[in-house]
Amino acid sequence: MNKVKKPVLQVKNMKKHFPIKGGIIKRTKNHVRAVDGISFDVQEQETFSLVGESGCGKSTTGRSILRLTEPTDGEVYFNGEEVLGCTQKEFRKYRKDMQMIFQDPFSSLNPRMTVKSLLLEPLMTHKLYSKKEALNKVYEIAERVGLSKEQVSRHPHEFSGGQRQRISIARALIMNPKLIILDEAVSALDVSIQAQILNLLIDLQKEFKLTYVFISHDLNVVKHLSDRIGVMYLGQMMEMTTTESLFNNPLHPYTTSLLSAIPSYDRNKKKDRIVLKGDVPDPANPPSGCPFRLRCPQAHELCETHKPVYQEVEDNHWVACHLYNEGIPERKRIRL
Amino acid sequence: MSNLLEINNLSIDVKIEKSYYNIVNRLSLSIAKKQKYGIVGESGSGKSLTSVAIMNLLADSLSVSEGQILFEETQELTTLSNKEMMKIRGKDISIIFQEPMTALDPIFTIEYQISEVLKIHFNHSKKEMREMIISILKDVGIPRPESIMKSYPHELSGGMRQRVVIAMALICKPKLLIADEPTTALDVTIQAQILELMNELTEKYDTSILMITHDLGVINETCERVAVMYAGEVVEESSVDSLFSHPKHPYTQGLLKSIHTLGDRSEKLYSIPGNVPTPTQLKKHGCRFASRCPHVMDLCKEETPPYVEVSEDQVSKCWLHTERGEYNEQGQKASVASEEYEKTFSD
Ligand SMILES: Nc1ncnc2c1ncn2[C@@H]1O[C@H](COP(=O)(O)OP(=O)(O)OP(=O)(O)O)[C@@H](O)[C@H]1O
Ligand SMILES: Nc1ncnc2c1ncn2[C@@H]1O[C@H](COP(=O)(O)OP(=O)(O)O)[C@@H](O)[C@H]1O
Ligand code: SF4
Ligand code: SF4
Ligand SMILES: [Mg+2]
Ligand SMILES: [Mg+2]
Numbered sequence: 001m002n003k004v005k006k007p008v009l010q011v012k013n014m015k016k017h018f019p020i021k022g023g024i025i026k027r028t029k030n031h032v033r034a035v036d037g038i039s040f041d042v043q044e045q046e047t048f049s050l051v052g053e054s055g056c057g058k059s060t061t062g063r064s065i066l067r068l069t070e071p072t073d074g075e076v077y078f079n080g081e082e083v084l085g086c087t088q089k090e091f092r093k094y095r096k097d098m099q100m101i102f103q104d105p106f107s108s109l110n111p112r113m114t115v116k117s118l119l120l121e122p123l124m125t126h127k128l129y130s131k132k133e134a135l136n137k138v139y140e141i142a143e144r145v146g147l148s149k150e151q152v153s154r155h156p157h158e159f160s161g162g163q164r165q166r167i168s169i170a171r172a173l174i175m176n177p178k179l180i181i182l183d184e185a186v187s188a189l190d191v192s193i194q195a196q197i198l199n200l201l202i203d204l205q206k207e208f209k210l211t212y213v214f215i216s217h218d219l220n221v222v223k224h225l226s227d228r229i230g231v232m233y234l235g236q237m238m239e240m241t242t243t244e245s246l247f248n249n250p251l252h253p254y255t256t257s258l259l260s261a262i263p264s265y266d267r268n269k270k271k272d273r274i275v276l277k278g279d280v281p282d283p284a285n286p287p288s289g290c291p292f293r294l295r296c297p298q299a300h301e302l303c304e305t306h307k308p309v310y311q312e313v314e315d316n317h318w319v320a321c322h323l324y325n326e327g328i329p330e331r332k333r334i335r336l
Numbered sequence: 337m338s339n340l341l342e343i344n345n346l347s348i349d350v351k352i353e354k355s356y357y358n359i360v361n362r363l364s365l366s367i368a369k370k371q372k373y374g375i376v377g378e379s380g381s382g383k384s385l386t387s388v389a390i391m392n393l394l395a396d397s398l399s400v401s402e403g404q405i406l407f408e409e410t411q412e413l414t415t416l417s418n419k420e421m422m423k424i425r426g427k428d429i430s431i432i433f434q435e436p437m438t439a440l441d442p443i444f445t446i447e448y449q450i451s452e453v454l455k456i457h458f459n460h461s462k463k464e465m466r467e468m469i470i471s472i473l474k475d476v477g478i479p480r481p482e483s484i485m486k487s488y489p490h491e492l493s494g495g496m497r498q499r500v501v502i503a504m505a506l507i508c509k510p511k512l513l514i515a516d517e518p519t520t521a522l523d524v525t526i527q528a529q530i531l532e533l534m535n536e537l538t539e540k541y542d543t544s545i546l547m548i549t550h551d552l553g554v555i556n557e558t559c560e561r562v563a564v565m566y567a568g569e570v571v572e573e574s575s576v577d578s579l580f581s582h583p584k585h586p587y588t589q590g591l592l593k594s595i596h597t598l599g600d601r602s603e604k605l606y607s608i609p610g611n612v613p614t615p616t617q618l619k620k621h622g623c624r625f626a627s628r629c630p631h632v633m634d635l636c637k638e639e640t641p642p643y644v645e646v647s648e649d650q651v652s653k654c655w656l657h658t659e660r661g662e663y664n665e666q667g668q669k670a671s672v673a674s675e676e677y678e679k680t681f682s683d
Contacts (some may be wrong), residue, residue: 053523053524053525053526054523057645116612120613125589131649134621160611160612162611163611164592189408190378190379190550190612191378191550191552191591191594191595192590192591192594192607192612192628193378193611193612194594194605194608194609195594195597195598195605195606195607196608197607198605198607199604199605217523217524219524220595220598220599221598223598224598224599224600224601224605225598243601257525258524258525260528261524261525261528262524262553262557263524263525263527263528263531263551263553263554264553264556265552265553265556265580265592265595265596266556267556267577267580267581268577273528273532275525275528275529275532276525276528276529279493279495279496279526280493280523
């Protein structure tokens with residue numbers, strides 16, 4: 001793909017630690033390290049996806065970038081400007097360009113408002129258009145996402161899950177954003193409806209030159225949509241590379257087992273499955289050394305004592321694992 | 337092979353404000369001993385209702401309006417009293433739900449809850465029960481069962497809880513295990529653990545499985561036969577092999593096509609247009625898939641399609657397989673549509 005390489009979003013060593021309070025005087029006893037120092041860039045008109053199991057910090061990362069929750073540490077650059085240092089009030093001018101779409105379209109839409117007023121609201125708060133212009137814009141965007149003029153005067157509960165997600169997309173789109181963070185945007189939808197929404201997202205991206213940060217636990221969907229993918233575990237980035245190399249040449253043992261766990265739709269190809277032992281550890285008490293070591297089939301002594309360095313082991317391919325301290329040995333190239 | 341469970345023409349109605357709407361329509365399927373059978377369908381297609389009806393646990397607003405559910409060829413489950421059903425539930429037929437907490441009581445220990453199940457059906461001593469519980473917890477892969485059995489559900493992770501629920505469902509060595517979306521609430525790595533575990537355990541205990549899921553991947557990995565449901569009806573019933581290699585019903589074809597184009601970025605993702613109809617939108621006559629079907633004919637909107645045996649181990653409910661459906665609106669021979677599909681599908 002011939003895309004101009006210019007980062008729209010840069011996240012540098014971002015952390016979000018939630019305090020756990022206890023005792024009568026509610027002293028902070030410990031912290032949930034929801035996001036524990038992650039970094040990535042997202043290029044213009046690119047789809048960058050974050051994947052990982054429940055609780056690994058994907059949503060917190062998305063919310064921290066938009067300052068819906070204030071990150072504990074780190075830097076975020078939007079179009080080259082640092083946006084964590086400024087006040088919430090100053091941050092508002094960036095917010096119009098950065099929108100978010102959530103998993104559950106119902107809870108994120110006010111049930112008492114009609115679709116028309118839901119779409120008008122953000123336009124009117126930012127005072128960008130006259131009422132008439134704004135209305136035209138509403139109809140234009142609604143039509144673009146597949147909602148008729150008649151449907152626009154209805155309430156969200158009169159719509160099916162897929163249609164509600166179209167409303168959320170319209171609401172994000174109407175501000176003419178550059179960046180949209182989509183948190184499990186299609187996860188609650190049925191397969192036949194999921195496909196409609198994914199096609200719509202891909203078309204809109206081309207048409208409006210959008211940059212997506214796509215958060216999902218569904219690797220099949222992520223594979224379809226992404227240019228690059230970051231794999232998270234316990235608040236940290238384990239591996240980050242292009243979609244193609246993640247699926248064809250996964251390096252990190254966690255990525256390999258995650259890929260092998262996807263139920264296959266192929267009747268003829270039975271997989272050699274790597275079944276991981278145990279569960280994800282508690283992010284308030286992460287293990288020493290490598291966060292994955294308690295479940296890693298290839299864990300060794302070094303993994304317990306030293307945290308692996310997150311490094312670029314080949315072009316555009318970042319990994320945090322001691323197996324690659326000396327680069328990539330030939331035999332480590334695992335093919336699924 | 338004799339059938340363990342046989343459902344004949346089961347219909348379930350729901351009462352909404354004094355009117356009755358049909359939500360499961362003339363569903364038939366049979367599960368052989370030791371067979372792994374799947375029901376797949378999108379949300380609201382009636383999968384859970386079917387499983388709840390087998391357990392004879394339908395809510396008051398719901399009623400079986402037609403049909404039978406035969407267990408071991410003699411017992412008609414829909415007509416049994418609650419007392420008679422109690423003897424079967426948990427012992428001959430067990431069920432696992434999507435959310436483990438629906439089966440677990442937060443205020444009792446794991447040991448207490450599993451022993452309650454045993455007490456209903458057997459007269460074991462305390463010591464015997466303890467040993468049985470430890471051994472089944474070991475079987476489902478719970479580490480340190482002696483101490484874990486003393487803990488409360490909230491002290492366990494989602495995956496561990498689902499293991500406990502499986503242990504509880506299997507402790508009386510049931511003949512049929514119904515698993516209603518048992519891994520939908522779990523992460524893929526935990527899902528893989530649980531599916532592998534279920535496969536192992538049902539082999540070990542000779543249990544038949546009814547696997548209910550919206551995920552064709554789960555069907556592919558666990559089942560031998562499958563029924564595809566759409567809007568309360570079985571639209572295709574088939575061996576899993578045939579379903580994946582030559583799906584016959586347009587809905588099944590659509591589902592598989594959208595899954596198979598997923599991941600292939602060069603191609604537009606195949607999608608089935610429109611939405612799943614809600615119970616109040618359903619018409620009495622005609623094909624329930626007609627509003628979304630790419631091969632729809634005038635006939636489909638007026639007359640309900642019959643079940644047709646389309647291959648030796650496959651039945652599909654569609655007019656295209658009959659003489660009356662030979663030509664569609666464009667005058668194109670309908671079987672051509674199906675061949676076309678298979679061509680795109682085999683590439
Ligand atoms: N407001 C909060 N207070 C305390 N802990 C929190 C808060 N929000 C999130 N966490 C914790 O931070 C960790 C990361 O949560 P997050 O919601 O980002 O995960 P996720 O990757 O989006 O998971 P999922 O796939 O389930 O949506 C979890 O352990 C979670 O319990
Ligand atoms: N207790 C109930 N009362 C009324 N309608 C119900 C009830 N349970 C389920 N339904 C309706 O029946 C249909 C099938 O539901 P269900 O079997 O739960 O679907 P699935 O498990 O396939 O997602 C849906 O339209 C649902 O809304
Ligand atoms: S650093 Fe060690 S424990 Fe961590 S993923 Fe690599 S091999 Fe496994
Ligand atoms: S009966 Fe008609 S509408 Fe229904 S699936 Fe067959 S062709 Fe399509
Ligand atoms: Mg989340
Ligand atoms: Mg259900």
